[in-house]
Amino acid sequence: MKIPLDKARKIKMVALDVDGVLSDGGISIDNSGIESKRFYVRDGLGIRLLLDSGIKVGLITARKSKVVEKRAKELSLTFVHQGVKDKWGCLQSEMEQAKLKSTECAFMGDDLIDLAILTKVGLATSPVDAAPEVINHVDWVSQKPGGSGAVRELAEEILKAQNMWDGIINRLINR
Numbered sequence: 001m002k003i004p005l006d007k008a009r010k011i012k013m014v015a016l017d018v019d020g021v022l023s024d025g026g027i028s029i030d031n032s033g034i035e036s037k038r039f040y041v042r043d044g045l046g047i048r049l050l051l052d053s054g055i056k057v058g059l060i061t062a063r064k065s066k067v068v069e070k071r072a073k074e075l076s077l078t079f080v081h082q083g084v085k086d087k088w089g090c091l092q093s094e095m096e097q098a099k100l101k102s103t104e105c106a107f108m109g110d111d112l113i114d115l116a117i118l119t120k121v122g123l124a125t126s127p128v129d130a131a132p133e134v135i136n137h138v139d140w141v142s143q144k145p146g147g148s149g150a151v152r153e154l155a156e157e158i159l160k161a162q163n164m165w166d167g168i169i170n171r172l173i174n175r
Contacts, residue, residue: 003140007123008161012104013078014050015091015117016151018061018068020110021127024147037067040148046155047075053164056098060087062113087117108154110134110146125154 019025023037030036050057058079059072065082072080084090087109095105103122107114110130115137118124124138127150135141140157142150159165 001141003125003157003161004123005161007103007139008106008158010104011055011106011123011158011162012100013056013058013095013098014106014108014154014158015058015060015094015121016107017087017109017111017114018059018065019063020130020146021108022059022071022147022151024145025110026147035065035067037065037071038147039071040152042149043147043151044071044075046152047077049159049168050155051076051078053159053162053168055158056094058094060084060090060107060117062087087114088120091117091121106154106158108142108151123158126150 016022022043023039028036047057056078058077060081061068062084068082079094081090091105102120105121106123106125107117107121108125109118110127112131112133114134118134118137125140126134126138127142127144127146129145142153144150144153159168
């Protein structure tokens, strides 16, 4: 499935779910109650490339986790909202603050809780291993699963659609 270029060219903000998108959806809790998640470093670089290109990137997740807070801080994300039941209302607040329209926002989600936001943003996306009901309601499906490159692939597709990718590669070569 190709990303719809007309939609990807308008994107100025990318919001992401965490479990099943930025991570593989697994949650490990040790005997002391310490939670851990696995994040894919290439997804992180994709996020940094978006941010460095002037595209806002943030997280909106229904769960709360110190691990997510730490990872978001490492990446210098634009916003982080945890424990959110109304993801669409949360994104609307961020859009208002940034003076953006829904057509200028992308969201990547993987499960049923994400359907409300996915049906309202300008570019709805999901990892390949998202729930079938989610895949049926998005504009684009990554070829990669959540936590294993789906976010990186989305970042590359948006940057290519906005004709920024070649410049990024040239800058990285000529450092």
